[in-house]
Amino acid sequence: MTNVLGRFDFDVIAKWIRPGEKVLDLGCGDGSLLRYLKDEKGVLGYGVDNDPDNVLACIRNGVNVIQIDLEAGLSGIEDGFFDHVVMSLSLQTVRHTERLLAEMLRVGREAVVSFPNFGQRSHREAIAEGRMPVSKSLPYQWYNSPNVRFFTMADFEALCAERGIVLRERLGFDGEATVTEDLNLNASIAVYRLGKAG
Amino acid sequence: MNTLTNSVGAVEPQRAHFDTPLTLAGGGVLPAFDLVYETYGELNASRSNAVLVCHALSGNHHVAGRYADDPKSVGWWDNLVGPGKPLDTRRFFVVGVNNLGGCYGSTGPVTINPASGKPWGADFPVVVVEDWVAAQARLADRLGIESWAAVIGGSLGGMQAMQWALEYPERIRHALVIASAPKLTAQNIAFNEVARQAILSDPDFHGGHYYEHGVVPVRGLRLARMIGHITYLSDDQMAEKFGRKLRQGDLQFSYDVDFEIESYLRYQGDKFAGYFDANTYLIATKALDYFDPARDYGGNLAAALARARADFLVVSFSTDWRFAPERSREIVYGLVHNGLDVSYAEIECSAGHDSFLLDDPHYHAVMRAYFEGIKT
Numbered sequence: 264m265t266n267v268l269g270r271f272d273f274d275v276i277a278k279w280i281r282p283g284e285k286v287l288d289l290g291c292g293d294g295s296l297l298r299y300l301k302d303e304k305g306v307l308g309y310g311v312d313n314d315p316d317n318v319l320a321c322i323r324n325g326v327n328v329i330q331i332d333l334e335a336g337l338s339g340i341e342d343g344f345f346d347h348v349v350m351s352l353s354l355q356t357v358r359h360t361e362r363l364l365a366e367m368l369r370v371g372r373e374a375v376v377s378f379p380n381f382g383q384r385s386h387r388e389a390i391a392e393g394r395m396p397v398s399k400s401l402p403y404q405w406y407n408s409p410n411v412r413f414f415t416m417a418d419f420e421a422l423c424a425e426r427g428i429v430l431r432e433r434l435g436f437d438g439e440a441t442v443t444e445d446l447n448l449n450a451s452i453a454v455y456r457l458g459k460a461g
Numbered sequence: 462m463n464t465l466t467n468s469v470g471a472v473e474p475q476r477a478h479f480d481t482p483l484t485l486a487g488g489g490v491l492p493a494f495d496l497v498y499e500t501y502g503e504l505n506a507s508r509s510n511a512v513l514v515c516h517a518l519s520g521n522h523h524v525a526g527r528y529a530d531d532p533k534s535v536g537w538w539d540n541l542v543g544p545g546k547p548l549d550t551r552r553f554f555v556v557g558v559n560n561l562g563g564c565y566g567s568t569g570p571v572t573i574n575p576a577s578g579k580p581w582g583a584d585f586p587v588v589v590v591e592d593w594v595a596a597q598a599r600l601a602d603r604l605g606i607e608s609w610a611a612v613i614g615g616s617l618g619g620m621q622a623m624q625w626a627l628e629y630p631e632r633i634r635h636a637l638v639i640a641s642a643p644k645l646t647a648q649n650i651a652f653n654e655v656a657r658q659a660i661l662s663d664p665d666f667h668g669g670h671y672y673e674h675g676v677v678p679v680r681g682l683r684l685a686r687m688i689g690h691i692t693y694l695s696d697d698q699m700a701e702k703f704g705r706k707l708r709q710g711d712l713q714f715s716y717d718v719d720f721e722i723e724s725y726l727r728y729q730g731d732k733f734a735g736y737f738d739a740n741t742y743l744i745a746t747k748a749l750d751y752f753d754p755a756r757d758y759g760g761n762l763a764a765a766l767a768r769a770r771a772d773f774l775v776v777s778f779s780t781d782w783r784f785a786p787e788r789s790r791e792i793v794y795g796l797v798h799n800g801l802d803v804s805y806a807e808i809e810c811s812a813g814h815d816s817f818l819l820d821d822p823h824y825h826a827v828m829r830a831y832f833e834g835i836k837t
Binding site: 285307309315318319321322323325326327328329330331339340341344 | 774790791793794797798800802803804805806807808809823826827830831833834
């Protein structure tokens, strides 16, 4: 899934990561992001994925990968071990969203998450016309989608506020273009940098 | 896969004698010892392509290929090791060694104790993983291998790969720890104890000096192997392979074999008792029980692993309940917390602990990919 946005997504995430950091990439796919962060920033990175093909792809890519089920949490990892915990375009595929967000901020100093924004205009229009949205950022039909959670940027921010998760930075994209006005209406992809309160 | 394709072909074991005394973890000293080993492939000019394959409980040095006089004598990990196989002998120089205390030619209970002129028997010291690895290091010296490109092993063999990374961090660049554990659980030790008691209580055991009596504790060894076998397979696989199939079509109302599983266990037990040494079995189960690198660190595995410098591949199998995936994950997190490079694959395979010896395509793809990434 990491690959959907290609290098453009990587650049955004890479900007928030300092050289030599410890990075955990949840739902790391074939390990492209970690490969990129390793090459560009010299990070110590670990990917997490439960798909055997992705695990194999990461090993071929020369990237550390740990095959575990994210739904089971990250209980084996110490508090605060990672500088950044990244989850690129996978948050919507996890059932225990709330617990996972808490886990990300337990094992990491900051979390970086990106997800398709269900609130984007074309998605709203599809619903208004009586159909579930299918778009570049939501390329699946309702019956074959790996997504199990459907939420907008506004929904996500409400959850963060409720759980004391601090929004340190927020970016919205439509295709590769940066969105500056009314992100929840115009952005098809949301990228957040999150921290703990206090 | 046909195990005879891409074979290293006919192989011959070699013997190395060591005169410098070896101080053992248990406190004793072996004044001298022999190790029997095999090699496959060629050591390159920079001696950077050597891979050590460590055997498990009942394994030996014959990892791959066949002996010229016996076409059935295929090495125990022949599906992994050979030209074009995941551990490719066209690239790597592979070494298999029979551990100290073994019964395949290396110094052990069945070999002659120079002090008495008789087989060591029960007088052979309890040697453990640390001792095996120390002896293997002597062999590496002898072969001119300063640093292994990789040390690999399954089960008890995986413990040796871990021990290499801890004891000789500068001499191992990659450790492949397959279907293993950072220490045994109480349940796992319990199975070993039942196996030991089967041997120790056999009237033919004679306190371990059965060689002098011209007998072998066959009944004990059979039972030990039977209980072992049960734990190496999964419930699912046993159900699939044997179910409640009857040997003779109907119940016998006797204590002879009714079910196919009984026949299978008896066959495996008999076969094993025909070639394996009871004292070696006792030693190897103790080596399993004692392995616990975190013991000196208050049980903190990450602290124990802090000495390691190698990159790791850790692999477990979904239906392995004797060396469960959870145990492998403990190793993985211990390595992560030391900032070491590690990948972990949990292979979906129905064959329980024995899965690590099979050639499941995904498992072997993972192994191949990892070895391909090792620089020589």
